[in-house]
């Protein structure tokens with residue numbers, strides 16, 4: 450296995466070194482600092498959730514708009530009164546069917 454030009458053993462050592470550094474940092478932290486770090490991490494997760502929720506809301510809104518647009522499509526041309534087809538314009542007079 451070759452990861453970024455490093456052998457698996459080197460990658461493993463790098464991961465262990467990062468874990469030690471993290472543990473050293475955590476050991477140096479006061480309980481208050483740890484709590485603050487945890488709160489910050491939870492805040493970041495909440496923001497991710499909020500971003501995801503907004504994306505879902507937007508998708509739902511777009512879907513609703515599309516469904517509404519289909520339902521709101523007139524059955525007859527507003528200009529000449531001819532039956533409206535499936536297109537966006539009247540087949541008889543060419544007026545937009547909005």
Ligand SMILES: [Zn+2]
Pocket residue numbers: 526527528529530531539540541542543544
């Ligand atoms: Zn028409």
